[in-house]
Amino acid sequence: MAIAPEQAPDEHVTSFLLPEHHVRGAILRVCAGVSSMVGRREAQPDVRRVLGEMCAAGPLMAAHLKVDGRLALQIQDGAQLALMLVQVEDDLRTRGMARQRGEAPSGSFEELTRGGVFAVTFEPRNGQSYQALVPLQGAVVAEALEGYFDQSEQLPTRFVLASNGDCLAGLMLQRLPEAGASADAGWDHACALLETVSPDELMAQTPATMLHRLFHADDLALHEPQPMTMACSCSQARISRMLLSLGEKEVHDIVEEQGLVTVTCDFCGAVYHYDRAQVQALFSAEQATQETPPRSGLH
DSSP states (O other): OOOOGGGSOTTEEEEEEEGGGTEEEEEEEEOTTHHHHHOOTTSOHHHHHHHHHHHHHHHHHHTTOOSSEEEEEEEESOSSEEEEEEEEETTOEEEEEEEESSSOOOSOHHHHHTTOEEEEEEEESSSOOEEEEEEOOOSSHHHHHHHHIIIIIOOOEEEEEEEOSSOEEEEEEEEOTTOOGGGHHHHHHHHHHHTTOOHHHHHHSOHHHHHHHHHTTSOOEEOOOEEOEEOOOOOHHHHHHHHHHHOHHHHHHHHHHHSSEEEEOTTTOOEEEEOHHHHHHHHHHHHHHHHSOOOOSOO
């Protein structure tokens, strides 16, 4: 079918189905907010590239989830990458951060993450969280994600991912879980088409143009595009709750030692300051809330 540009816009995740081949997929290209989240100066270029590709992959995976909550992708304990974390909310608001080892980590994805593990965590708003961990395998982020699906989900999945620090793009194909052996030819067909797409081309083309190039000869069903934003969820209120959880004595000790409490968001770099008076007001307000008796509703 013909693909109209407005059916697969930028700044959205567009999910689709190839029903005759028993394959589903998703595509995105996003620029808004990417440079402030992925292009932070303290991260080295190779780390920023990996973070951008992870930020592209997360919403592609989350778009098919039917639960309310958060999806988190993590790389842990790599040779040069201590931690990389991408969080995707159920409205596809996405943020990511990286903690490097050493002053200037560099190299391929494999060199940065050697010896590490890959984790995917589902955090529903209601119910128990679930985490799956697998050894990191693959020369690029896409291969590591494909390895996760092969090992943990037993669900054939393929990715093309791209990031240049200012924009990111991604394309995912996944064989439907209920597809039987008779669908092998359809999966092979879809993968052969995917192999013709380079990261540079994915970044250069609009999602609508890419879908038309790949699947103009196939029956393609598009779902309603879902807006995606690169934005941090940190706030003064969240930081205040975090300080309250530390306890009054510990926070006051920090003020006595340093003159004020400074909290820097690992994701967006926003800095929050609390002086002595603000700390006192924070805990006084919390104490007053706890001491206020609940209203009975009777007069």
